Amino acid sequence: MASVANIALTEPVFHNEKLDRDSISPEPSTRRQGVVFEDFLYYAAIQRREEAGDKAPHSNWFTKLSDHKGKNVNVDVTDAKPPPMTEDEEEAANASRALRLASWAAVFYLITTDILGPFNAPFAISQVGWVPGIVLYFVMGAMALYTGLILWRLYVRLDSPRYPLKTYADIAERIFGRTARHICNVLQSVATICLSNGQALSQITSFRLCFSVCILIWTIVGLVIGQIRTLKNYGWLANSAVWLNLLIIFTSMGFVAHSPPNFAAAKTSLGVDQGPVITAKFTSQPLFDKVFAYGGAMIFPEMMAEMRRPMDFWKGMACAQALIFVAYLMYGCFVYAFQGQFTLPLAFQGVSKFAWQTLGNVLALITGIIAAGLYGNIGIKVIYINIVEDWLHGPRLMSHKGRIIWTILVCIYWVLAFIVGSAIPQVQSITGLIAAVAIMQFTYSFPPLLRLGYDVITDAMAGDKVHVPGTGTVARVDTWREWSRWKRGLFGGRVLFKLFNFILFLGGMVMACLGMWGAGESIKAAFQNEGAATSFGCKSPLQG
Secondary structure, rough: OOOOEEEOOOOOOOEEEEOOOOOOOHHHHHHHOOOOOOHHHHHHHHHHHHHHHHOOOOHHHHHHHOOOOOOOOEEOOOOOOOOOOOOOHHHHHHHHHHOEEEEEHHHHHHHHHHHHOHHHHHHHHHHHHHHHHHHHHHHHHHHHHHHHHHHHHHHHHHHOOOOOOOHHHHHHHHHHHHHHHHHHHHHHHOOOOHHHHHHHHHOOOOHHHHOHHHHHHHHHHHHHHHHOOEEEEEHHHHHHHHHHHHHHHHHHHHHOOOOOOOOHHHHHHOOOOOOOOOOOOOOOHHHHHHHHOOOOOOOHHHHHHOOOOOHHHHHHHHHHHHHHHHHHHHHHHHHHHHHHHHHOOHHHHOOOOOOHHHHHHHHHHHHHHHHHHHHHHHHHHHHHHHHHHHHHHOOOOOOHHHHHHHHHHHHHHHHHHHHHHHOOOOOOHHHHHHHHHHHHHHHHHHHHHHHHHHHHHHHHHHHHEOOOOOEEEEEOOOOOOHHHHHHHHHHHOOHHHHHHHHHHHHHHHHHHHHHHHHHHHHHHHHHOOOOOOOOOOOOOOOOO
C-alpha cells in the first residue's frame, strides 16, 4: 500500500521548519513548545495498537481505523518505541488512565439515558404533521448516527495518554485552534432537566406547591447526585433509567389509548381550546412552531475519554441510536394519533386521569434526575478541566483537593440551573432554544466541519517528508499560508466527501439559526397566552 507521508521512528532527518503556533494549538493540559499535529496522530496510533493487543498487526478493521492510509498520512507504529515521558506528562497520563474504566455496554446505557426522552416526540410531530414528522425523524436520526461515527473516528486518531482528549472542545482545538475550543466550552455549559422535573412535581401535588419551589427541590436533589465524579459510577443508574423510560413509554401509550387528552393543560400550555382530536398529514402552524431536533452527540467525546477501549465506542453508540430511533418514532406516532393537537410537550403529562399522570410523573422524576446528573457531571468536568486545571493550575480531578473543588462547582452549577429553569417556565420553549443554540451544533454542525478540517490537514501532509515524533519539528515543504498546501489539503483527495461534509455543516447551521429564531418567537408567544406561568412565579405551566 502506498504511503504518501511517513512519521519516522528513528533519528531526525529533516528539521527545516517549526510549526506555526497559530496553526495548531494543543489542549491546555499538554500545550508545550514543540508539540505538533503529527505527534497527536503518532501517539494515538500507538495507543490504539496497545488497546487492541495481539490483534493489532493482523486486523484489517483495526488498521483501517487507527492507521492513516491512502491520501492521508500513514502512521506506521509496528515497531514503535516512543520517547520517555517527562514527569508532568507521566502525571497527566496517569490521571487520564484513572478515569478510563467504562465499557461499551456502559456507554450504551449512558447514551440511551442522555438521549432517550421521546416524550417531546409526539409534540414535535403534532407541530409539523405526519409526513414531515416521520421523514424528518428518519433523516435526522440517520445523520445523528453518521456524525457520531465522525466523532468516534476523530477521537481514536487523536487521543493518547500522553496527549489525552478529555472533552469535545479538545478535538475542536487540535483541528481549528483555541477559538474553536472556547466556542465549544461556552455552548456545552447548558442544563435543562430542572424545569421538566419541576412541572412533574407540581402536577403530582395538584399544583398546591409553588412551581419555583418544585424546581428548587430538584435542584437540591441534583446537588446530591452531582457528587459522583466518574461516568463508570453512573453505570447502574443509567441502566435503571433506560428501563424506567421504556416503562413510561409503554404505560403512557396504554393510558392515552383509554382516556381523553388533558384539555385544561393543553389550554394553559398551548392555548388550544377543547374539541375533537384532529391529526393531519401536514399542518398550518406558524413557522416558529415547526422547529425541532433529534440530537445528543454533545457528550460523546467525554464518554470516550472514560472508556477502557475507545475503539469499541461505536458498538454502544450504534445499539443506543437504534433503540432511540425506534422509541422516538413509535411513541411519537402513537400518542399523536390519539391526542392530535392536544399533545403536550411532555406527552405523559397529557393524560386526563390524575393517577395516570402521577405514575408517569414519578417515574419521569427518577429518570430525569439521573439524566440531569449525567449532564451536570459532564458540564462540571468541562469547567474543571478548563478553569481549575488549565487556567488556575489546580489539583487533578481525582485528588482529595479536587473532590473539594468539585463539590463547590456542583453547587454553583445547580444554582444556575435553577435560575434558568425558573426564569423560563415553558419546557417546550427552553428545550427548543437550547436545542438550537447547542445540541444542534454539537450533533449536526460541528462534526462534519471537524472531519473536513481533519481531512484538509492530513491531505496537506501528503507532500511533506519525514516527521520525527517528540522533536517538535516537521518536514514541511511549504507553510499553511501558501496556496500549494491548501491545494493539497482541499483537492488532494476525496473532494466530493469533503464537499458533502461542508454542505452538511451549512445545513446544520441553517437549521440551528432557524431554531433559534423559532424558539425566541415561541417563548414570546407562550408568555402572551392568557394565564401563562410567569418567571420565578408559583403558577405551573400545566395549571388550568
